[in-house]
Amino acid sequence: MSVFKDLSSLDLSALLVSRVCHDIISPVGAITNGLEVLDEEGNEDMADFAMDLIRKSARHASAKLQFARLAFGAAGSAGASIDTGDAQEVAVGYMSTEKANLEWNVPRLLLPKNQVKLILNLLLLTKQCVPRGGTITISMDGDESAPNFVLKAEGTNARIPQDVSEILSGQEPERIDAHTVQPIYAVLLAAEAGVNVELLKDGDAVICKANTQVAESV
Numbered sequence: 001m002s003v004f005k006d007l008s009s010l011d012l013s014a015l016l017v018s019r020v021c022h023d024i025i026s027p028v029g030a031i032t033n034g035l036e037v038l039d040e041e042g043n044e045d046m047a048d049f050a051m052d053l054i055r056k057s058a059r060h061a062s063a064k065l066q067f068a069r070l071a072f073g074a075a076g077s078a079g080a081s082i083d084t085g086d087a088q089e090v091a092v093g094y095m096s097t098e099k100a101n102l103e104w105n106v107p108r109l110l111l112p113k114n115q116v117k118l119i120l121n122l123l124l125l126t127k128q129c130v131p132r133g134g135t136i137t138i139s140m141d142g143d144e145s146a147p148n149f150v151l152k153a154e155g156t157n158a159r160i161p162q163d164v165s166e167i168l169s170g171q172e173p174e175r176i177d178a179h180t181v182q183p184i185y186a187v188l189l190a191a192e193a194g195v196n197v198e199l200l201k202d203g204d205a206v207i208c209k210a211n212t213q214v215a216e217s218v
Contacts, residue, residue, distance in 0.1 A: 005182055006199050016185060018178035020068045025032050027064065027097075030057035048133060063093035071120035074186070082116040084108055091123055091138075093151070097173045099133030100155060110148060114193035121186040122197065122208050125164055129206040130155030142212070151208040160199055160207050 037046050037206040063128070067090045072205035094104040102123075119138065126136050134155020142148045163173050167183040176184065190197045190210070198209045 004172065004176075004188065007029060007184070007186060011176075011179065012185070012188075015176070015178050016072050016143055016180035017182055018063075020072060022066065022178055024061050025068045027057040027061035031061070036118045036171050044111040052192075053144060060097045064089075066090045067094035067120065069123070071117055079167050081110040082113045083110055084116060087116050087120060091120060092165050095123075095127075095136070098127060100127055100130050100153070101133075101135045103135060103137040106138055106149070110194060111144055114189050115147065115195065118186060118189040118193050118197075118210060119149055119151075121182065121189060122149075124153045124155040124182055125168075125199070126206060126208050129153045132160050134158065146212045146214050148212060152205055153208075153211070154205045157206055160201060160202075160206055165199060168197055194195055 001085075012108045026215075031054050034050040034057065037050035039052075040046075070087060070090050084106050088106065088108075091104060092102060106119075111181075123136065123138065130136070130153045132155055134153060135150045137154075138149065140147050140149050163180055164183045167173055167180065167187060170187070173180045186197070194213045196209075196211045196213060200207055200209075200213075
């Protein structure tokens with residue numbers, strides 16, 4: 001994590017805001033376009049299309065904002081726990097707007113918030129591994145005291161983006177911007193949550209392993 005020592009908390013927060021804004025610009029812009037169509041006189045034939053566009057885009061924007069609130073936001077006080085059922089709800093909503101399908105096989109329980117935030121951020125990373133779509137499966141073994149997660153992304157031409165691989169291995173990227181800040185944030189979350197993260201290619205799939213470090217008894 002020391003390679004990110006020059007990234008201040010102010011820069012990190014600014015980059016994460018840019019990352020979130022990038023996600024919601026498209027649906028919010030579509031809502032604006034739909035409203036402009038409704039405002040045009042003599043365009044009654046397009047009214048139904050415009051309303052459908054507004055409804056769909058509003059759902060997409062809401063889903064992305066709810067996901068960002070849990071994945072990047074404070075999500076309660078320091079040391080708080082998050083219900084994995086809530087994480088599932090925002091993850092399913094977010095992925096409903098994406099090319100890849102999501103299969104969530106995690107039991108409902110309370111986990112430390114940084115562990116849950118990490119899983120949501122790793123979902124974003126594994127989604128990048130199947131840019132043409134496919135299926136992402138999230139599963140868990142162990143119990144709430146030491147959970148281990150596996151995220152498996154399967155799809156056409158599944159691959160690990162070079163910058164993601166380098167950052168997860170602890171290398172500093174050539175540029176720290178709104179694109180690379182997401183894997184950087186995942187690395188910081190993993191360190192804070194005491195989780196080892198490994199991303200590897202396995203045949204036609206990409207697998208992300210997130211194993212909780214268990215403190216040795218004295």
